[in-house]
Amino acid sequence: AQTVTQSQPEMSVQEAETVTLSCTYDTSESDYYLFWYKQPPSRQMILVIRQEAYKQQNATENRFSVNFQKAAKSFSLKISDSQLGDAAMYFCAYRPRYGNKLVFGAGTILRVKS
C-alpha cells in the first residue's frame, strides 16, 4: 500500500525568509504524481504544485519549488520569500498515474512570523 509521511507537524518561518517542508512516500509504482496542497483556515484545498515522477526536472511555481528525489522517495517543498498569506496547513499527496484517489500525508502547519 502507498503511504505518505510528513515528519514535521509544525514549522515556523520569518516573513521574507525561506522554509522547506519535508515529505517522503512509499510505493512500488514507477509512474505517479506527487502534489503539495495548501489548506488555509477556510478549509479550501488549493493545489500549490505538482510533480510527474517520470520528469527529472523539479517543478517550480513562482516562489514554490520542489526537490524531488525519486530514488530516495523524497519530495520536499521550498517556499521562498515567505509571505503572511502562506500560513496554512500543507499536505503532501501521491497518486499513481492511472489511479483515482489521492493518498495524503498528515500535514505540516506553517506559521509565518512578521
Added chain:
Amino acid sequence: GAGVSQSPSNKVTEKGKDVELRCDPISGHTALYWYRQRLGQGLEFLIYFQGNSAPDKSGLPSDRFSAERTGESVSTLTIQRTQQEDSAVYLCASSLVVLAGGYEQYFGPGTRLTVT
C-alpha cells in the same frame, strides 16, 4: 466558472441520527471524489465516481456510509446512525479524466460534521 460547492457548510447532529451531505461538482467534470478529514489529520479517501461506471467504494469505513451520484451531477454522502467518531470535515472533489492520467482534483470547502 463556479468551483465545487458543498452543503451544508456545518452540520451538528445527535448520535444515532442520519445525515446527508451534498456536493455539486464543477460542470463537465466526470469524476467525483469524497474524502474525510479528521481533526489535525490528512484526508482519507472514501469513494470515487466516474461517469456511469461502478463507483470505487473501497474507502468507505463501514456500511453506515453510502453515497450516490446521478450521471455527472450532484452527489450525496449519507451517514446512517451517526457515531461520535464520524465527526470530521467531509471534502468533495471533482476532476476531468484524461486518458494520459494527467488531471487535477478540485476541492470544495467541505462540510464540518459534529456528532454530539
